[in-house]
Structures are given as structure tokens and as C-alpha cells.
Amino acid sequence: WKNYLKSGTGQLFIRSKTKQKLFYSITLPIWPNEVKRIVLANKKNKINENDICLKFVNDQLYGMQHQLKEYEKELNIQATNCEGYSPSVHEIIMEYIEQNINSSFRRKIAHQVELIHYDYHIRALELEYFRQKPNQYQKKLMAEICQSQYEQETSEQEYEFLKKQITYYNLPSQSLTCSNIFNGPLFNSIQNIPLREELIQKCTDVAEQGRSILFNMYLKSAEDQREEYKKKHEVNIKKMDASQHTLNQNEKLSPILIQLINECCKKICERIQFIYKFKSESLFLK
Template structure:
């Protein structure tokens, strides 16, 4: 017959597991809500606010940031019967509803959880956030790309108000594409570096080989395990280095292409009497 202490331990383990799952869900929903809020702010024209320092700069075209611009992620998911605003509002409200529901469930759980305190809660949160690192960085990456697309659209609209020629508009379109490539490659490189740093911190062990573990001779088994560990670590290092090298080369090419387009743009306006500098760099 199972004793009382074993029953208590099982209950505590079940409560901890349930609480952890609820915290995990709240973290996921909160991150998704941040992403959809960025979509919503972009559509409302409230994603970016210019600083007073920018507005006070001389030879600086203060282009409007109050533009309604829906990211391509939203445009690709609407049909004739649904507007972008309806889609975004629905997802934000649904995420908020689910988050409130889980928060209520979490409150009920911890209020009846004997021994649960702020220290236990923080330990659970730290562990969950650590394991959500890659997902969190992916969401942050998407939000930054939404911001860059918004900035580019604001610059394009201001440029079109400058009575530009068709050739100038063509150059500007090419410039925006190159800037998009530049910002994307820089963010991808940063994202990759953060992932590698994160994995290096966590990677304190190595995968075991069933064949090596089955060797009875302890000395031979330990030698093979050391060799196996070195091979695994070297393979990971080579892969990380190759990935970084490829990402850095892509960023370098994107920067060069963007700078060439900027120089081309400046050369077109070089002799203009009322030339004002658009913030292209």
C-alpha cells in the first residue's frame, strides 16, 4: 500500500507540472500578443514616434510616421470578406481572452498550492524562459522586421511627395529593396549569433554513444568517450563557424549593394537647388 509521503510527493510533483505548463502558456501567449500588437500599431500608424532630436536636426526631412501600413504577413492572410483591421483585432482579442483564462486558472492553482511562493515561481519562470529563448528571439526578430518595413514605407511615401521623376522613383524602389535586404541580413546575423551563444552556454554535455557505453573495459570506454566528445564538439564548432561566415558574407554583400544605391541616389540630386537629405543611412 502506498504510504502518505509518496502520495504527497506525487501531488506536489503534479501541482508543479501543472503550474509550469500554465506559466509556459502565458509566456507563449504574451509573446504572440506582442507580435500582433506590432501589426496592429503598424496598421493604425502608431508603430514609431519620431524623437524631438530628429525633428530639430537641420537638413532633415521630417517624414510622417503616422501612416497606416499593414505588413505583408497580414495582407497575405486576408480575403475579400475580411479587412486587415478585423483580422488583427480578432487575433489580439483572442490572445487576450486566452491569456485571461489561463491567468485565472493559474491563480486558482497557486492559491491552493501548499508551499508555493515567489522563490518557487521565479525558479519556474527562469527555467521556462531559458527554454523559450529561441522562440522569444524569433518573435523579436519578426517585430523588428515589421518596424523596418514600416520605416521604409514612410520614407517611400515622403519621397513620392517630393515631385520626383519616374526615374527617381525607380531608383528609390531599388534602394528600398536593398535596404530591406541589408536590414534583414543584419538581423539574421544577430539572431544567429545570439542562438550560438545561447547553445554554447547550455551545451555542457554531449550525446552518448550506445556502442561506446556498452564497452566493459573502463579505460577503453573512457578513451573512446573523450574522442567522441572531441569529434562532436569539433563538428558543432565547424558548423557554427560556417553558418556565421555565410551570414557575415551575406550581410557584407547587402551593405555594399545598399551603399551603392545610396550613392546613386545622391548623385541624381547632387546639383538640385533645394536638395534636402532623406534619412537613408
């Protein structure tokens, strides 16, 4: 929520710590879509959007700060009334929380914070593009290119992630024989142990075969979609390239507009890659 506030007040990035020289502003107040969706869902008057978002985020931060103080009070009371509670016991408890709860939670929060940064860059690039006063054709072309880039990169990452999922679920530890799927009343009611084991094995074989067929179907579908979106994006890129040589001034893109589109597409790709990297890491942390 602190990063939501920084984004919405144009303080997400500290210029002195920004190594790369940017050709667009990173001090614009940009409220993340997550905030706007919540705040503006039931608001008919969106004229004071900034004030509404600012109040909402500040209220959330105040509420969490208040809740934290309440938890601290409760912890102190519990610690005082608990016989044998000492600094060493407190340290053991905190270490357990850090290892079993905080590390996973912090990882998720860090992931969300990074997405706020990516979203800020993408929106800032869009605003800089609009600041160049593009015509309707140029606006439409940028929207189409960015959308097709999003679709292409998502389908590419989804395809690669699906392959990782299949690898994971084909591990011996994920075999159906290691699960409790056949440890139910139906099979347990069979008194003849050899017969029961034979039935379980046959069911396991059929299930494994079915799972393999499904995996191949998913992979083929993902591959087809990847190729479809790749071709679609290539068509849009050709439009952009052609715009540099056209005699039609309405369709011509200036170098700065092309640079902004390319940079926006780059950030879109980086964002999607970051999401799927997190997904892949989470998969193997199960």
C-alpha cells in the same frame, strides 16, 4: 496585438512624446506585414484591406481578452478548492512565474513591439517618398538602394554574429566532452573501459577538428558575402550621388528624395542591428 492595432489606425506614436522632429507623417494607418500576410493570404478581394485587417485584429484582441477572463475564473476556482492556498502562496507562485517564464516572454514581446515601430517608420518613409511623385527611375533607384542597404547590413551583422557564435561554441562548457553525444548504446556496450575512453577521446578529437573546419568555412563564406553586398551597395550609392549632378532631369533626385532615401536606409540598418543584438543576447542567455 494592441500595437498592431495602433499601427493600423495611425496611433502608434503619440506626438507629444515624440522628441525628434520628423519630416514625414507618423499618423498614417499602416498595417504591419505580419497582419497583412495572415489576413490577405486567402482574400481575393483586397479593396477593403483596411476594414479586413481592422476586423481581424479586433477579433484577435477580443478572443484573447475572453480567454484571459476564462483563465482567471479557472484560477479562482482552483485556488478556492486548494487546501492551504493563501495570498503568500499566491505571491510565491507569481514570483516563480515572473522569474522563470514572464521575463523571457516579455523580452520577446518587447522585441516584437520594437520591430513594429521600425517597420512603421520604414513604410512611412516609403509612402512619403511616393507622395513626392517620383518617376519610375527614381522609384527603382530607391528600391535598389534600400534593398542593397538591407543586404549589406544583414551580411555585416550576420558575419559579426557568426563570430560570436563561434566564440560561444568554443567555450569549455560547450565542448563535446561536456555533451552526452558519446554516451550512447554503441560506446556503452564496450566493456573494456580504457578502450572505450580511448575511442571516445579519438572521436571527440575528430569531431572537434571537423567542427573547427566547418566554423572557418562558414566564416569565410560570410566574409565573402559581406564584401559582395558592400560593393553592390556602394555602386547604388554612387548612382544616387551622380543623380545630383546629372543633366538628365529624369534621373535627377531632389534633396528631399535623397533625404528620404538616406533616412529609410538608416532605419533599415537600425532595425537589422536591433534584431542581431537580440540574437546575440539570446545566445549567451542559453
